[in-house]
Amino acid sequence: MITFSIDTFPLSNNILESNDYSSKVIYSAVCDTLFKYSLSKKEIVKNACDYYEYTNNRKNLIIKIRDDLYFFNGNKVTAADYCNTFKEILSSNTHIGIIFKNFFSNVQLLDEMTFQLNNKTKNTESYKILSIYSTACVKGKYTSGPYYINELKDNYILLERNEFYRKKMCNESAKELKFILTDGLKDYNLFIKNKVQITNNTLCDVNKIDKYNYIREDNYIFLNLVFSFKLMNKDFKKMRNEIRSIINRDKILHLLKYKHNANYSFIVNDNCSKYLSKKVDDKKIDKLNSKKSLTLGYNNFYPNKEIAIEIKRQLEEAGFKINLVENTFNVKIVLNHLEYISSDAMINGSYFSLLLQKSPVYKMIFKLYNKTHNDYLLHIINKKILKLNFKIPILKMNSYYLKKDIYRRFNYIELNFEEL
Numbered sequence: 001m002i003t004f005s006i007d008t009f010p011l012s013n014n015i016l017e018s019n020d021y022s023s024k025v026i027y028s029a030v031c032d033t034l035f036k037y038s039l040s041k042k043e044i045v046k047n048a049c050d051y052y053e054y055t056n057n058r059k060n061l062i063i064k065i066r067d068d069l070y071f072f073n074g075n076k077v078t079a080a081d082y083c084n085t086f087k088e089i090l091s092s093n094t095h096i097g098i099i100f101k102n103f104f105s106n107v108q109l110l111d112e113m114t115f116q117l118n119n120k121t122k123n124t125e126s127y128k129i130l131s132i133y134s135t136a137c138v139k140g141k142y143t144s145g146p147y148y149i150n151e152l153k154d155n156y157i158l159l160e161r162n163e164f165y166r167k168k169m170c171n172e173s174a175k176e177l178k179f180i181l182t183d184g185l186k187d188y189n190l191f192i193k194n195k196v197q198i199t200n201n202t203l204c205d206v207n208k209i210d211k212y213n214y215i216r217e218d219n220y221i222f223l224n225l226v227f228s229f230k231l232m233n234k235d236f237k238k239m240r241n242e243i244r245s246i247i248n249r250d251k252i253l254h255l256l257k258y259k260h261n262a263n264y265s266f267i268v269n270d271n272c273s274k275y276l277s278k279k280v281d282d283k284k285i286d287k288l289n290s291k292k293s294l295t296l297g298y299n300n301f302y303p304n305k306e307i308a309i310e311i312k313r314q315l316e317e318a319g320f321k322i323n324l325v326e327n328t329f330n331v332k333i334v335l336n337h338l339e340y341i342s343s344d345a346m347i348n349g350s351y352f353s354l355l356l357q358k359s360p361v362y363k364m365i366f367k368l369y370n371k372t373h374n375d376y377l378l379h380i381i382n383k384k385i386l387k388l389n390f391k392i393p394i395l396k397m398n399s400y401y402l403k404k405d406i407y408r409r410f411n412y413i414e415l416n417f418e419e420l
Contacts, residue, residue, distance in 0.1 A: 001176040002407065003196045005187030009157065009179075015143070016088060016134050019095035024133060025201075026179055029159055029417040031136030032144040034063060034082075035127060039414035044128045048077075048137070048144075050113075058122040061104075063130075064114045070164035071139060072148040079115040082137050083107050086117070089135065096134040103129055121371065146417050147177055156180045177417070188212075191402050201401040201412040203302050214400045217412055221399055223307065225392040239292070244392050246318045247311065252395060255310050256303060293321035307394070 006025065012018035015027050034049040046052070051064040069077035086107040089100045103126040106118040119126055129135065137144055146165045151158035159177040182190065182200065188209055190196040201217060225247070227240060294315075298308040305326075312322045362384065369377040403410060410416075 001178055002174045002198065003178045003180060004198045005182045005190060005196045005200045006179045007182065007187075007200050007202060009181060013152070015136070015138055016085075016092065016096060017094045019134065025412070025415065026157060026159070028133045028145075028415040029147045029177060030143040030145040030149060031133045031138075032069060032077075032146075032165070033131050033133060033136045034065070035131040036416075037131055037414060039411055039416075044131050047131075049130075052127060054119065054124050058124055059119055061117040061119050061127060062110070062114065063117070063127075067113065068166060069137075069144055070162070071142040071144045072160075072162040072164065073142055074164050075142070077137055077144050079111065079113050080109055081139050083109045083115050084139070085137050086115075086135075094134075096132060099129060099132075100135065150176075154181075188402065198403040198407060198410060199401045201399050203397060203399055209400070209402065212402055214402050216398045216400050222396050223304075223394045225311070225394060240392070242318075243315065246314055247392070247394060248314055249394060251314070252307055252310055255306060256395075256397075292319070293323065295323045295325060297325055299326065311394075 004025075006022055008020070008022050010018045010023035010026055011020045012023070015023075015031065018027065032048045034047060034052075035044050036047040037043070038045045048066055048069055049063055050066045053062050054060065055062055063082075065077065065079055065082065071077060086100075086104070089097050090104070090107070091097075101120075103120055103123065104117045105120045108116045108118075110116055117126075142148075144162070144165070146162055147159035148162050149157060150160035157179045159179075161175050180190075180196065182196075187196060187199045191199050191212075203221065225243065227236075230236075231240070296308055296312055296315075298304040308324060312324050315322050362381070365377055365380060368374070369381060399412075401412060
């Protein structure tokens, strides 16, 4: 058995509905996606897919599945099972449903091993969406990945090996994977006592684990200030601009002692990098009443609280009255993994939906972008979102975890559970 520590459980027991980091880690072990990311090749490669091609002037994506796919109860996976899964995704308003419908409009069964997705955008890279764990084939409670969920308890989740998964690995992989719920530095204490073999991949106080062989993941995590819906109103735009100009990122970097490879050269994509790094001109800002009060919220994961205290100090020096609390907020410190700040997630988010309500021009641009996925249109959209300062990027950092040497090949970015 290999035991992992994790700080939260998936937000939903339904794989097709859940969209959070814990879901990615746990459900990636039970899902068999058509494509997957290869860390060695640095690209998306075939997985459960045997063959694919774009036909009819890129309007259709034809996919043939492998003939050695099995659910954990031993039943063979067919193209019809994938069709049923994709029909469920297309009919849903979940996170994956919204993304999926941006690329595909329908699915058709061609034969027992082959199906066709109607490609809305004529984009020949739409197949990459099928590497997301929540696009894997699910039939009721049955999954077809290397493991399946055997026990779901209040404080742990136990995965059992799928004995029918890829015959070659039946006797090679670990028989069980156990994910236990911990918080703070408890997982590192458990690691020291050899009660967990792989710790949670998160930000932690590196000073406390310096003497261990920790792994820094190059999977940038962004720390942002996020405003409540009330403060997203245009009446508060000057206040948002002032807060952005007040934040001193160098002092926050000093607080972290540069241990997390932290910096503030925010390159989400090249089009936005210069704007994100730009400081607002103080001369263009109308100063607020010195008694203006705000609630600054945070969740108590390192280093949110530490940074919240520093930001509170900076804002109060500038004349704000700040009430620092956990969870409730007007302005909140939020950590986001880079993968959840994808372009499509950004323009389908609540911030841009507010913009669409006010601007017919951006409604037209958004509609045109959904049809063409043109990079220049994306640049216009992102620049407008960033200019509104609904979300103020503070820092980007790397996460860390510990693992026993015998699991050297395991990597949280690639999440290849076949190698465990």
